[in-house]
Structure formats: structure tokens, C-alpha cells
Amino acid sequence: MNVKICGVQDKETALAVAASGADFIGFVFAESSRQVEPEVVKEITPALPGTIKKVGVFVNESPDEINRIAAYAGLDIIQLHGDETPTECEQIDYPVIKASSIREPHDLERLSMYNVAYSLVDHPGGKYRGGSGQSFDWQILNQRTSRHSQIILAGGLHPGNVQEAIKTAKPFGVDVSSGVETDGRKDVSKIQAFVMQAKTMNKEMKI
Ligand SMILES: O=C(O)c1ccccc1N[C@@H]1O[C@H](COP(=O)(O)O)[C@@H](O)[C@H]1O
Secondary structure, eight states, rough: EEEEEEEOHHHHHHHHHHTTTTTTEHHHHESSSBBBOOOHHHHHHGSTTTTTEEEEEEEEOHHHHHHHHHHHTOSEEEESSSSSSHHHHHHHHSSSEEEOOSSSSSGGGGGOOOOOOOEEOOOOSSSSSSSSOOOGGGGGGGGGOTTTOOOEEOOOOOTHHHHHHHHOOSSSSEEGGGGGTTTTOOOHHHHHHHHHHHHHHHHHHHH
């Protein structure tokens, strides 16, 4: 199971995320309580091993600005968490994770409009466009077709429910932000527990 830990804001936490065995680390450049400046991420990314993919999260930013920040900050992958069109996704010079809100089975149809590396499925959200800590009905994902491969499941995951989520939705990967925090800050013991729970499912399900 592939694991992404999102909303990292400092080098110490980033190193702990890499040491936990996570496959992707996310930095939020969009408006959020977890927003981080490109100058900060530029100092963090060279300290991380090449094995962990550095993901920049953007909401309704222009492709030119995203490409500029990605090159400057040393990103590998771009996560688009707003109303970006399929054309805008194709203007990104990096592999794209396109996030979509899932309320009902019909929402899955939207995923195949995008020619992107990964589709991330999330709860419709709260104050910001993501990171709300709320989950949706994972059973909906059982109605996806083979066109919907490389699904990353997000929204309200935490160490206590990630195994059930994986069993139900059988995603390519899982993504978490709020669920590995205590009092709004990343909590290394929760990050380690989340990665351990998700990777254990890997072995049990042989996926
Ligand atoms: O984490 C944020 O603050 C954020 C802000 C704006 C867009 C996306 C954001 N994070 C993404 O939101 C989902 C779900 O997060 P949570 O686990 O429910 O808190 C996840 O994909 C994050 O990458």
C-alpha cells in the first residue's frame, strides 16, 4: 500500500515522515492552516531521500505559477485540489494527482475526464478545499471501473480506520493530513502508526 502524509511544514517532521516509510510527502501551498512557503520547502526537499516523492498541493493556481514553484522548491508531483480543468492538468510539467470530491457514485464519472497519473478521492471539504478530516462512503469506490486505476483514498483517515478503509475501497494508496495530528500539529507517533497500519494491510491483502 502506498502512503502519503500531507501538510508537512518543517524539516524535522519531514525527516520523520521519510523515516516512517511513507511513499509520498505533501506540502500545501494553497490557503490552509497548513500552508507553507516555497522558500521553506526549498530548504526541506534536498534533505529528503530520493525514494520519497515530494508532492506540492495547489488549489486553483495557474499552471505557469505551479511549474515555477515546483522547479524552485524541488517537487516531484503536483496535487491539484480545486476546480482545475483537464486542459490545465495537462499544462503541468510534472505527474499530476487530481483530487475530486465524492458524494455519490455519479461523481466517479468525473475521474475519467482527467488524463493524470493518479486520481485522489476526498470528502467535499470544509473551510478549505481539503484537509477537513471528514470521510465519505468508501463503498462508493466499489462502483469504479478499470478506467479508474491508481486511486488514492483521502478524507478523514487515521491510524484507527485506515485498515478498514483499505479493505473496503482497495485503493492504490491512502493520504492523510488531520488524522496524524494532535492539537493541529503533526504528531510523529500518529504518523508512524498510520504508515504501519496501512503497510500491514499490504501484506495481509497481497496488494
Ligand atoms: O491539508 C490541507 O490543509 C489541505 C488544504 C487544501 C487542499 C488540500 C489539503 N489537504 C488534502 O486534503 C485531503 C484530506 O485531508 P484530511 O486527512 O481529511 O485532513 C488530503 O488529500 C490532503 O492531501
